[in-house]
Structures are given as C-alpha cells and as structure tokens.
Amino acid sequence: MEADLLGPVDVVGRALLGCWVVTDRPEGQVAVRLTEVEAYSGEGEDPASHAHRGPTPRAAIMFGPPGRLYVYFSYGVHWCANVVVGPPGRGSAVLLRAGEVVVGEELAASRRPAAKVPRDLARGPARLTQALAIGPGDRDAHLLEASSPVRLHRGTPPAAVSAGPRVGISVATDLPWRFWETGASSVSAFRAGGKARRRPAPPG
C-alpha cells in the first residue's frame, strides 16, 4: 500500500478512489469507500495547496512521510482530512472529498443528524470526517499501521474515473485534479471559488 502513495500526486489521487478509510472508536467501526478526492501538489506550481508556502506549522505534516493523516480546520467550523503522499519532503497530499459508508451506517448516521439519506453521510470533505469521527485528535495518524484507529486500505477500484477542476478554490482552477468515481451518487456538488455555481451534476 505504501508504494501506491509514492507516485505523482494526481496519479496517486486517482488510485485512492475505491480505497477504504476505516475508523475504530469506542462506539464502533465506520468504513467509507472513497468516491471523490482532490490532489494538492507541494512542488510549488500549486498555489491552492496548503504546502505552497513551505513547511509552515500547519503544513509541516505534509512534508513528512507518506501515509500520514493531515487534518485541518476549515471555515472555523469543520475538519477536513488528507492523505500525505509522495516522497518525504515533497509536501503533496490528497484531500478526501467524499465516499460511501460501507460499514457502520447506523453509527455514521448518528454522527450526521442532518443527513436525510445514506448518500449524504459522507458526501463532502467535512461530512466525511464527521461520519468517520475524524478530528484534531487524529492529526498525524499513521494510516498504514494496523494499530492505528484511522486506517487506509485497498478496496474495489471504480469502473471508470472522471476528472475536473477542484472545488472551493480561487487559484489554479485550471488543474483538473479533482477525481471522482464516474456515476457515483455520493460525489459532492461542484462549487468554485467558494460560491455556488449553476452547473450540471458531474458527468457520468
């Protein structure tokens, strides 16, 4: 699995689709199969990445070894989760944007009272962390270690993958580094620059 995380960030991002993110908590286990991710490069050509300004205190984790969890606080309200990828020192990461709950749906639903249908349980980066109960306590978690309460492992890859612009950013919007399972119902709504846009649902 670790070798799968070492390629170019967009290639690794695609490869993470279909993988499972599993959390074991006192209340029980929840697993999400990833259906949507975004790649963020640390190599300097990606101004949308939190690693763009180098290893600041927040982004330092991204410059460490692959397979760690980078958790950040968003909009003063939400926590979002990334998998650190690439060789150490590179600063690349893949944002976990959405998935389908495959284990522990009842528990996930109890953590997501606003979700009225199963597809909404982990549809969106902050929703996904809520469903999995990922938060600041999981900063730097070792996703590839069996003893970790937050883990990543292979699953069933999607039959087809679509690509498009990343969501909610205002720079480098030309890079098609958002990847999703073609046709997946749990893929989040497209938004650009933090504002809603009238646009058809993702193709497929």
Next chain:
DNA sequence: ATGAGGATCGTCT
C-alpha cells in the same frame, strides 16, 4: 431547485 447568508477560528500576512 436554487441561492443567500451565517457560523466561527486557526493560520498566515
């Protein structure tokens, strides 16, 4: 179905 606005605070300039 779509859009506006608010919540709320860590991080970096």
Next chain:
DNA sequence: GACGATCCTCATT
C-alpha cells in the same frame, strides 16, 4: 486583520 480545500438553514422560484 483578513480569509478560507464547508455545511446548514431559510427564503424564494
């Protein structure tokens, strides 16, 4: 001191 890799509610079409 400004700005988000967002989500939810409420109002209007």
